[in-house]
Amino acid sequence: MPQLTVIGYPLEFTLSPKIHNIWLNKYKLPCKYLQSSLNDEQFLDFIETKKFADYLGFNVTIPYKEKILKYLDYASQEVIKTGACNTVHIKNGKLYGYNTDYIATRNKLKGIKVNNCLVVGAGGYAKAAIEALCDEIPACNIDLCNRSIKTITNANYIGNINNVAKVYDLIIIAIPRSDTYYQIIEKFQDTKVIDATYAHEDILTKNVLLSGKELLIEQARYAFEIWFNILPEKLDLALL
Structure with missing residues (x-):
């Protein structure tokens, strides 16, 4: 049975296996999605000794979205432009890299007016x-x-968050939950937010354009399409 996985470190909490296994079961595909918490040494071993040989593909998360680039045999235009890869499709032993974070985010921005972000x-x-x-x-x-x-x-x-004085139409948060994270949420609670982080519960603000869980589901849909040529239906957040 072919396998899929997500690689990152540390990988203590990830919803990717749950999301993809729901779709795999729905479409009756003979595949299992796993998770692989790999430190730097294990990551190199996974790639260089081709331990992915029996895999159909894998997702890439922190801290390997940039480190994976030099091992790709093919990089999509999104990967080349962003300098980051979060989805790999394995075909004939070769690694094809894509960036579905870019696709999901750009689709969400369609029709949105933003002057300052x-x-x-x-x-x-x-x-x-x-x-x-x-x-x-x-x-x-x-x-x-x-x-x-x-x-x-x-x-x-502009450096530190304390240097921020401008009024923004959109805030994109791409850091882990931390004191700085909560400071941003409080400072910009009336501003539209794309929050790339997620934990057991999303932090609610008044104007969430795209929450961490919603972003995770959207980028996962496009990854699933790359692997199986099927764009799955959106999942109800309550399932997560």
Whole structure:
């Protein structure tokens, strides 16, 4: 039986297996979705010794969305643009990389008016969100708040969250739950939010454009389509 998995570290809480196994059962596909918590050494072993040989594909999460790039045999335009990959399809032993975070985020931005956006974080999802903004809303001004400067050139780096003084139409949160996270939620509670993080419960704000769980489901739908050529129906959040 072919397998799918999600790789990341640490992988203490992930809803990806639950989401994909619901769809696998619904469409009666002979496949099982697992989870693989791999430290750096285990990640290299998984890739370099091709322990994925019996897999149909895998999802990639923190901290490997950027590290996986050099091992791909093919990278989609979204991966090339974002510099991050969250979905791999294995065909004839070769790794085909995609970024369904970008696809899900860009689709959600369609028809939304945004003049000024603040992105908090500079990891794999932040890169996907910024590229989605640039492509869907080219005139949007994008400010980037992060602890250190990374190689993101199409946003204005403003440093610490305490430096933020501008009024924004949209906040994109791409950092884990932390003191900074809750500070952002409180500071921008009247602003539309895309929240890339999720835990056992979503933190409610007045204007959630896309919650962490909704984003997870949407990007998973497009990953499932890549693997099986089936775009599954959206899941009720209550199932998670």
